[in-house]
Amino acid sequence: MFYLAIAILCSLTMTFVMKYSESHSGNRYGVTLFNYLTGSVIGYFQMDDKTLIVGGSDGIFTFMMSSIHAVFIVAVLLILQASINKNGAPLTSTFNRMGILIPTIASAILFGEIPSWLQIVGIGLAIFAIIYISGGKKDSSEPGIIAEGGQDNASKGNRHMILLFAAFVGGGCMDMMSKLFDEFGQDSYKERFVFYGFVISSVIALVLCLVKNRHVTPKDMLMGVMLGVPNQLTILFQLKAVGELPAYLVYPCFSAGVILAVNVVNVIVCSFTF
Numbered sequence: 066m067f068y069l070a071i072a073i074l075c076s077l078t079m080t081f082v083m084k085y086s087e088s089h090s091g092n093r094y095g096v097t098l099f100n101y102l103t104g105s106v107i108g109y110f111q112m113d114d115k116t117l118i119v120g121g122s123d124g125i126f127t128f129m130m131s132s133i134h135a136v137f138i139v140a141v142l143l144i145l146q147a148s149i150n151k152n153g154a155p156l157t158s159t160f161n162r163m164g165i166l167i168p169t170i171a172s173a174i175l176f177g178e179i180p181s182w183l184q185i186v187g188i189g190l191a192i193f194a195i196i197y198i199s200g201g202k203k204d205s206s207e208p209g210i211i212a213e214g215g216q217d218n219a220s221k222g223n224r225h226m227i228l229l230f231a232a233f234v235g236g237g238c239m240d241m242m243s244k245l246f247d248e249f250g251q252d253s254y255k256e257r258f259v260f261y262g263f264v265i266s267s268v269i270a271l272v273l274c275l276v277k278n279r280h281v282t283p284k285d286m287l288m289g290v291m292l293g294v295p296n297q298l299t300i301l302f303q304l305k306a307v308g309e310l311p312a313y314l315v316y317p318c319f320s321a322g323v324i325l326a327v328n329v330v331n332v333i334v335c336s337f338t339f
Contacts, residue, residue, distance in 0.1 A: 072302035073322040079295040086288035095281035099289020101267040104297035108260030131261030141235035148228040165316035167237025172312035
């Protein structure tokens with residue numbers, strides 16, 4: 066439970082740093098790049114064996130799994146940014162957090178992690194909490210999913226639903242990669258798995274930054290560093306939590322805990338502000 070609690074705390078920190086960076090940094094790609102570079106540096110010092118490239122079947126397997134994980138990390142980030150712009154933050158967050166169903170169900174089928182009836186009730190309550198807490202009222206400033214009008218508006222609505230579905234699948238696949246490595250990878254390579262993932266994500270982010278031709282400012286670098294520390298620790302501690310607790314407990318509790326913590330902090334901040 067300790068690793069799970071720390072993962073929730075780090076994800077909470079990451080959420081508010083991301084909100085701050087969106088309003089105080091003009092280069093999202095630059096922030097993303099230094100986010101992953103920071104995670105790479107932290108990941109390197111967390112490894113007991115500082116050898117960058119490890120041979121053998123375990124080393125190759127770790128690198129391949131990290132490569133797939135890195136693609137999901139960057140892709141999900143871009144999907145969330147696009148979906149928030151089209152569908153609003155509450156709806157996007159709900160669909161993304163509901164992706165926990167993918168690793169939870171897959172773990173029950175593939176690895177025999179079958180919860181008891183009492184645990185199933187608890188999982189159901191956690192999922193209900195995710196929907197209820199992150200639902201809320203739709204803000205009038207947020208764009209609608211389907212506008213009134215002809216065929217063009219209908220096709221736009223379909224594209225918006227595709228973004229929501231992609232947020233759901235992408236979030237679930239990210240969590241599933243951690244579970245697969247926990248089952249088939251070496252325990253001593255967990256830190257290396259996270260390190261490789263951030264290094265490869267840095268390369269992908271650098272390519273995107275060059276393609277978009279965005280100038281990176283010192284403020285972008287600072288925001289990226291502030292985001293990279295909790296981002297890296299969230300993935301690492303969530304992976305460690307999966308190694309200690311069943312997936313059907315970790316993923317629902319993690320998602321519900323993050324959403325609850327974000328809303329509690331919002332209420333506290335608003336009470337002091339107003």
